[in-house]
Amino acid sequence: MMRLLWIDDEIDLLRPFIYSLRERGYDVDTATNGPDGLDLFGGQSYDLVLLDQMMAGMTGIEVLRRIKERDPNVLVTMVTKSEEEPLIEEAYAELVDDFLIKPFTSAQLLAVLKRLLDKRRLVAGRIGQQYLSALNTAPPPRDWRDWVERYRLLVGWQDKLGRYGDSALVGIQEERWREENEEFGRFVDREYRSWLGGDGPTLSHQVLPEHVLPRCEERPTCLLVLDAMRTDQWLALEPVIREFAAVETDHYCSLLPSATPYSRNGMMAGLLPLQILRRYPHLWVFEESGQNRHEEELLAEHLRRVGFRHRFAYYRAGSGEELERVRGRLLDQEVRLTVVIVSFLDLLIHSIKSTRVLDEIVSDDAALVAMTRVWFKSSPLPDIIRSLTGRDRSVVITSDHGFLRVRRPTEIHGGRKMSANLRYKHGGAIRVDERKALLLTRPADLMLPVDSATSSFAIARSDYYFIYPTKPREYERTYKNTFQHGGISLPEMIVPVATVRPK
Structure with missing residues (x-):
């Protein structure tokens, strides 16, 4: 199925064409102005954009520039009433793929789509070559920082390749991810023991001392832990926050196994799992259920050990409603550190296989990232983060581990x-x-x-x-093909940690 975005301030007049396209199997989203169209484009993957040139406010040419900045390879058809040569030259300079002159017929519209579908196949082949070239010419990773850069390179290409839905591209990508994860696993085999001794990247149990507690010395700080958030998901959320705040993103390494009982207990306690058992045997749970039931107590012990003399608060929220209930407490002037565990994303990935509708919608990683962005923008979190930074508070956003499709x-x-x-x-x-x-x-x-x-x-x-x-x-x-975590792979172990400050 070809997915289209049609941006036109006279979209109601185009409804007959849109209905006709949908009857023929095209998936069509619409927007009546440039900003709304860009918002849709940023949150979804589209094969083709139909873009009106003469719109009030942001013109088609301006929207085109923004679209091409985000994805130079997306196909764009300019819909215009003008055949003036300067306009056509300007638009082609911005890599418009075709023109549709108003008024047009259904046959003319379908002819344009067919031409571009053929072109899309050629573009997919070129994108595959660029993908392999980018990875093959990049220097092989030698240390942790190199692997973070390699992972971000892979993630950057993930969305580009996902836009084309080409089975050959999907196969190339899956095989390359497999090769990279296997090589990363050999790297972890060699280095992980030395990391536990302090010679390596920040690990789960060092996140608070290195990224959170120093912020508390400057101003009240809120730590948002989005359970099971991967780097590719964070990269989709980061631009939303950058609209109103300054963001600085780093990465840390999840403890093994890359799962909540080890990584997040370690994060809250500031200790490695075996150290938790030895120091606080009553706070370590071996049973399968409730292994994180003592997080707040582990956090309290951690803060006591490091001499944190301020008040702190700890909350859990799995839904927007629960976040709303917490919101009012986050601006308490007496609390220096607030920790909020947000479990929606973890609940989502474990619900996909068992929920038929979700399983059909989240057909690949690009669709999962798009859904994450939609959830985030509709949740209270952007407003909460805006309120906190607006009151001169620091916000640290991270996760406890990632996940991958097995x-x-x-x-x-x-x-x-x-x-x-x-x-x-x-x-x-x-x-x-x-x-x-x-x-x-x-x-x-x-x-x-x-x-x-x-x-x-x-x-x-x-x-x-x-x-x-x-x-x-x-x-x-x-x-x-279910999403799981706890193993040795790039998506599970390389975890984003971002500091958000007032602009």
Whole structure:
């Protein structure tokens, strides 16, 4: 299906054409002015933009420039009443792909779309070549910072490739992600132990001391933790915030396993998981449910240890309604640090496979990013962030880990009490293919707690997920292509952390 955006201040007069296109299988969104059209373009992926040249306010040429700045490869047809040569020359200089002169017929409109659909196929081939060239000519990553840049390069191309829906491009992208994740996994194998000793990037348990508590010395600070937010999602949200505030984005590395019980407990406690168990055994939970039930207590102990003498507050919110209830408390003058855990994105990714409508809408990562942006803009969060920065408060926005779509199953063998997670397991007598998973027979080497001296850990690499040998086909069918976290991959471990200040 070809997805179109039609921007025209006389859109009501064009309804017969729009209905006709929809009957022929085209997906058409409309806007009656340039700013609204740009807003739609920023939140969705389109194959083609039909753009009126003569609009009140922002002209078609101005909108065209903005569109091409965001995506030079998107196809644009200029719809105009003018055949004057200067206009055509100016528009072509801005890489307009075709013209449609008013008045036009349905046959003329369809002819333009057919020409551009053919051109789109050629563009898709060129984009694929540019993608491979950009990655192949980039220097190979050697350290953490190099890997952050490589990940951002991959994410930057993800949206461009997703716009074309070309099966060959999708295949190229999936294979390249797989190669990069496998190489990143080898890098983590070599370096992670030294990182735990302090020789490496910021890890989960160091986020508050390095990115949050120093801000509290300057002014009241709010830490927003968007559970399971990846870097590509953050890059879609960042421009919304930049409209009213200054944003500085960095990245940290999630602890392994890259899942909430380890990464966020570590973040709140300021300790590695095994250190939490040793210092506060009553605050570490081994059961499958409620493993983060003691976060507020861990945060309180963390602040007490570092000599934080101010008041703090801790909240959780899973919906817009819950955020609204919290909003009024965030400007409390007596509170120096406020931590808000927002769980909507985590709930979303775990609902996709089980909800047919969501599964159809979120067909790929680009669609997920677009949905994230729509959710964020319609949630209370932008207004909350605006209010905080407007009152001279700092806001730090981060996540506890990312996630990825799992595609390849690998069998795991072990005892009956093995944990249920798909990307990591702990329990007795674990056996896995070590090309596909990291096996830890001594979990303490990676500062991981276990409830038995004979327990091991297995952490899946790349896009693998664990299945049991008893019903392998059933497990594969149930969980393939679902979003999961807890493993070793770029999207799960490279986590954005952004500081937002008043402009």
